Amino acid sequence: MASTCRPLSPHLRALPDNSVVRSFLCIPLTSRFFAVKPAFTSLRVNSSSSRFRFGRIRASMAEIVTPKSKGKVKLFDTEEDLAVSLAEYAADLANKISKERGSFTVVISGGSLVKSLRKLVEQPYIDSVDWSKWHVFWVDERVVPKDHPDSNYLLAYNEFLSKVPIPAGNVYAINDALSAEGAADDYETCLKHLVKTKILDQSQSSGFPKFDLMLMGMGPDGHIASLFPGHPLVQENKKWVASIKDSPKPPPERISFTLPIINSSANIALVATGASKATPVYIALSDVSNSDVLPVQLVAPEGELTWFLDNGAASKL
Numbered sequence: 001m002a003s004t005c006r007p008l009s010p011h012l013r014a015l016p017d018n019s020v021v022r023s024f025l026c027i028p029l030t031s032r033f034f035a036v037k038p039a040f041t042s043l044r045v046n047s048s049s050s051r052f053r054f055g056r057i058r059a060s061m062a063e064i065v066t067p068k069s070k071g072k073v074k075l076f077d078t079e080e081d082l083a084v085s086l087a088e089y090a091a092d093l094a095n096k097i098s099k100e101r102g103s104f105t106v107v108i109s110g111g112s113l114v115k116s117l118r119k120l121v122e123q124p125y126i127d128s129v130d131w132s133k134w135h136v137f138w139v140d141e142r143v144v145p146k147d148h149p150d151s152n153y154l155l156a157y158n159e160f161l162s163k164v165p166i167p168a169g170n171v172y173a174i175n176d177a178l179s180a181e182g183a184a185d186d187y188e189t190c191l192k193h194l195v196k197t198k199i200l201d202q203s204q205s206s207g208f209p210k211f212d213l214m215l216m217g218m219g220p221d222g223h224i225a226s227l228f229p230g231h232p233l234v235q236e237n238k239k240w241v242a243s244i245k246d247s248p249k250p251p252p253e254r255i256s257f258t259l260p261i262i263n264s265s266a267n268i269a270l271v272a273t274g275a276s277k278a279t280p281v282y283i284a285l286s287d288v289s290n291s292d293v294l295p296v297q298l299v300a301p302e303g304e305l306t307w308f309l310d311n312g313a314a315s316k317l
């Protein structure tokens with residue numbers, strides 16, 4: 001087989017019977033948001049989910065509309081609310097795109113993002129989503145065996161993939177028998193094959209693959225995928241998938257999608273939770289000028305960018 005982003009071990013199907021409980025929480029629209037308002041074109045509370053009680057605005061979510069380049073920002077009081085909304089967002093997109101194209105190509109990162117996908121494996125999505133249409137990829141992967149605790153595949157398998165009936169052949173993990181360079185080249189070959197067979201869309205303008213959705217986390221230093229601040233890999237503009245052997249975040253050997261492939265996406269959800277993400281979120285969403293541009297500031301997809309932030313991550317806005 002030319003490409004080895006191989007089908008994996010059969011996925012178990014576990015159907016949790018606890019259903020989604022939607023909570024409406026208070027988002028204080030206080031000075032902090034208004035303090036940064038000049039950076040945004042408008043600020044509004046999503047009216048479909050807002051409640052007025054006891055004279056306060058109670059909402060599951062506040063939404064900030066920014067200039068196109070900065071994307072749409074969804075703010076949540078808690079990570080739990082964020083996870084509920086993220087599941088709804090991903091499921092809606094998946095259902096719409098699966099019907100239109102017959103497949104849905106979704107890319108995930110490692111890190112805390114994977115835990116924030118937990119509501120997708122609950123009702124109503126476990127039954128309402130057509131999982132057979134999903135094709136799952138990784139925006140970055142650590143070059144370790146698939147059963148290694150550092151593996152992004154293993155993390156996703158344990159938290160998500162083992163709980164939904166996505167066909168094993170639609171899960172594209174790296175070939176962990178290869179070196180970092182070999183695994184990156186192999187993954188790129190696999191993507192080229194999927195573009196040829198039209199499972200994966202291709203951007204007319206960039207020529208890079210155009211994924212339907214990228215669900216990505218961001219590091220406290222502003223890295224996305226395995227593109228780290230100041231690292232030459234951030235400048236890579238020819239390869240689709242590249243390797244890195246000196247990642248500042250362990251483990252050092254990884255493969256990563258490059259910026260042009262990330263930015264050819266139809267949709268990107270950037271998910272950041274916790275106060276450790278507050279500074280890069282502030283830098284990316286405000287108009288501060290910083291000489292060392294963070295990788296997250298370079299995220300500008302052809303399609304839509306949506307930020308999902310909890311109170312901690314939004315605490316400097």
Ligand SMILES: O=C(O)[C@H](O)[C@@H](O)[C@H](O)[C@H](O)COP(=O)(O)O
Pocket residue numbers: 109110111112113140141142152216217218219220223224225226249
């Ligand atoms: O393999 C990885 O290290 C991840 O894919 C990485 O890009 C991650 O998404 C960010 O580091 C954020 O991780 P946290 O959300 O856990 O901080």
